[in-house]
Amino acid sequence: MATNLSLTKGAPRSRRQDHPLWFLIPALAILVVFFFVPTLFNFVYAFTDWSSFKSAINFAGVDNFTSLFSNGTLLNSLKVTLIYAVLVAILQNAFGLGLALLLERDTRVNRAVRVAFFVPVIMSALAVGYIFQALLKPDGALNWILGSLTGAEVTIPWLGSTTWTIVVVAVVHAWKWMGLSMLIYLAGLKTINEDILEAAHLDGASRWTMFRSIRFPLLAPAVTFNVATALLGSMNGFDIVQATTEGGPGGTTEMLNIFIFRTFGQGLFAQATTMSLVLFLMVTILAFPVIRYLRKREDVL
Amino acid sequence: MKNKFRNVLALAAAGTLALSACSDPGADTGSGGPVDWPAQDADLSGTTLTIWAAQNSNTVPDSVIAGFEELTGAEVEVVTIPDPYEQGVQTKVATGDKPDLAFWQPTASQLTALNASQNLQVLDDAPWLDSYQPELRDMTGLLDDTRYAALITTPAVEGVYYNKEVFEAAGIDPASITDWDSFIETARDFKSEGTTPFYEMAADQWATQWWVQTQLADAAADGLWDRVNSGEEKFTDPTIQGAIDNFKALIDEGLFNEDIKTATFEDQGEALLNGDAAMVMQVNSYFGQLQSLADTDELNQKIGFFPISPSGNVGTFIPDQSNALVAFKTGDEQRESAARQLLSYWMGDGYEEFVNAQSTVSLQEGVETPAGVPDALLSVSESVGSSVGSMQALAIANPDLYIYLADMIQGTKTPVEVAEATQSQFAELAKAQGAEGF
Known part of the structure; x- marks a missing residue:
């Protein structure tokens, strides 16, 4: 405030006077109340015995951590979460890149088809999950279609295998988000300099060589963004898995968030908070090396 | 120097915030148990009561609410909490959100999960207890010998x-x-x-x-x-x-x-x-x-x-959520008393209409089970008296x-x-x- 009052007309304004620090207060307040404090509490409550059973909240030390890590369910959930995230990252990028290459040219048809592939992105994830659950039931539409193609009755329980269901659910997740990856790859392809492609063409490079040696390396920034968001985003996944399998069959798709949800529902709030802290740490630990590696790839540009 | 001071101040502020917030937002400075049970037809114009129900119980109270609203002038609103119902209710109550009444599984484990002694009204001397068939009266709804839930239909x-x-x-x-x-x-x-x-x-x-x-x-x-x-x-x-x-x-x-x-x-x-x-x-x-x-x-x-x-x-x-109701301590004495009045009406003058509308087995000696109840359900309710707890x-x-x-x-x-x-x-x-x- 004092700095403002001392302003005299015509005096050269420094940057500091132009943007007094207190202008930050409204934004900072929102940031603190809605982001810093909840995150801080995520840390604090993890070390207490907060539950729905009593009103007092006492400090419990690392009790929650020891009991969680001695329990196999947490480690299983961590494993499932990681496998799921890797599967989604691979599938979503493969689908997205494939679509981008197919729909690269700006024709009228391609524009319409791109919109069609983007629709799932703006659909509710729960709706997507429930639709696929209905499609993939043993007496669902997919088996019916397969049955009428082969002429025999097909009753494959797509969501009933303790080995393959996680792949099926990852495909659904990748299907929902592939439109977004496609969009980003399309934008990446557009930024590639026409001259380079033309030069390669004149040198007699085949389409495959051009993709492998020129276009794909030049897509590095798009790959960074797509892989990082798919990998880290799907580690926080919940809605699609909950809607399709609820963590089943036999706990083989029970991701950490589903486990957290179940623990919270039992009234064990502190334990659930501890798990979300573990998830937070895991995402952080994974995010730095992955993004660092992907950024390094961009250095060739 | 000044900056250092500011940092220390900010840290201290954050610390006190964290510490002071370490009390359960769902906690209530509980008052003593209810003392009075108002007459079923006492005037309640201007009072609005909220009942939380699950997707499979949200139409259960319809006939009771219609009768109660007409008799007392109160307004009763049923709010459906999405499935999984128990988790939804527990989470809401833990963060300080409470209805006047809610459908709830009247078992010791589920009453504990709601922190009954803090959050629920005590129904120990409720006026309808004597009209239950004797073997059903104390079958469930109790935690540490205190009654927190009113059984309305035959337990599963x-x-x-x-x-x-x-x-x-x-x-x-x-x-x-x-x-x-x-x-x-x-x-x-x-x-x-x-x-x-x-x-x-x-x-x-x-x-x-x-x-x-x-x-x-x-x-x-x-x-x-x-x-x-x-x-x-x-x-x-x-x-x-x-x-x-x-x-x-x-x-x-x-x-x-x-x-x-x-x-x-x-x-x-x-x-x-x-x-x-x-x-x-x-x-x-x-x-x-x-x-x-x-x-x-x-x-x-x-x-x-x-x-x-x-x-x-x-x-x-194994009584479930659709079999019983609990009344919450909301801190608003008038609404707490109105909630007790609704329960007395439900299990009192409104019970016969309720049993008929639901076509369900009556728990009370003075109220007949309607003729349309299927045989299998009658067999189930016959087995309740001699059954053991789950x-x-x-x-x-x-x-x-x-x-x-x-x-x-x-x-x-x-x-x-x-x-x-x-x-x-x-x-x-x-x-x-x-x-x-x-």
Whole structure:
């Protein structure tokens, strides 16, 4: 405030006077109340015995951590979460890149088809999950279609295998988000300099060589963004898995968030908070090396 | 220097914030129990009451609300909490959001989960208690000898629903099933004739636990759950482990449907009704499912019910959320009293209309059960009086036994792992409650 009052007309304004620090207060307040404090509490409550059973909240030390890590369910959930995230990252990028290459040219048809592939992105994830659950039931539409193609009755329980269901659910997740990856790859392809492609063409490079040696390396920034968001985003996944399998069959798709949800529902709030802290740490630990590696790839540009 | 000071100040502020916030937002400075029970028709113009209900109970209070609003001028609003209902309610209450009344499972474990002594009104001297049939009065709704829940409909019973026509075709008399051994013998007879004896739904998981619990009925009558509650006996000890092993053995023997891993609740309803299987171990909500598939005449003709336990025909009762209501301490005395008044009306002058509108079995001696109640439901309610408590009714915590059993059916857990996982979760919950021995 004092700095403002001392302003005299015509005096050269420094940057500091132009943007007094207190202008930050409204934004900072929102940031603190809605982001810093909840995150801080995520840390604090993890070390207490907060539950729905009593009103007092006492400090419990690392009790929650020891009991969680001695329990196999947490480690299983961590494993499932990681496998799921890797599967989604691979599938979503493969689908997205494939679509981008197919729909690269700006024709009228391609524009319409791109919109069609983007629709799932703006659909509710729960709706997507429930639709696929209905499609993939043993007496669902997919088996019916397969049955009428082969002429025999097909009753494959797509969501009933303790080995393959996680792949099926990852495909659904990748299907929902592939439109977004496609969009980003399309934008990446557009930024590639026409001259380079033309030069390669004149040198007699085949389409495959051009993709492998020129276009794909030049897509590095798009790959960074797509892989990082798919990998880290799907580690926080919940809605699609909950809607399709609820963590089943036999706990083989029970991701950490589903486990957290179940623990919270039992009234064990502190334990659930501890798990979300573990998830937070895991995402952080994974995010730095992955993004660092992907950024390094961009250095060739 | 100045900056350093500012940093210290900010840190201190953050610290106090963190510490002061370390009290449960759902906590209430509880007042004493209610003293007065207003007359059922006392004027309540201008008062609005909220009832939380689940998707399968949100139309249950309709007739009562209509009558109550007309009689008192109060307004009653039913708010549907999405499934899973119990988790939704618990989370809301923990963050300080409370209705005036809510449907709630009246068992000790679920009342503990709501922190009853802090959050719920005491219903100890409620005016309707004497009109209950004597064996139902103190059956449930109590925690530490204090009454927190009002039972409105007959509690669910775990037992066997069977297809009468399938039994008839096989020439088997259901009355010949008098204990667990004859029950399993009958199943083997069906199997040898090519009929699927039992139908289970492991894809939807929750019904898997009835098979273990009914086997524990004799032990439960003998104080099993008291011993489990004190940590004296564990899920991994021979009694409960044995029941789990036995269930697994029955599945391995091929007494269940072939698609047990992928079958759902809906499939289970159709299977019994169509005679694809002879028997289903289930609770009352299963009959609700059957009622959505067939009318009362067809059900009376096709579906029967008998309770089962190791030594006889004893049921295992498991009251659920649609069977009872709890009244919350909201801090607003006038609304708390209005909530008690609504309960007195529900279980008083409004009860006959309620039982008729719901076409359900009456719990009161002075009110007749309507004629349209299906036979199977009458058999269920007849078995209530002599039944013993389930894990949910008698244990202090309700672990996810059903999920672990479903895992066992899917093949990702062995029976021993099921018992271990259940025990460790039970211990975790008991410890969080501050129970002794954990």
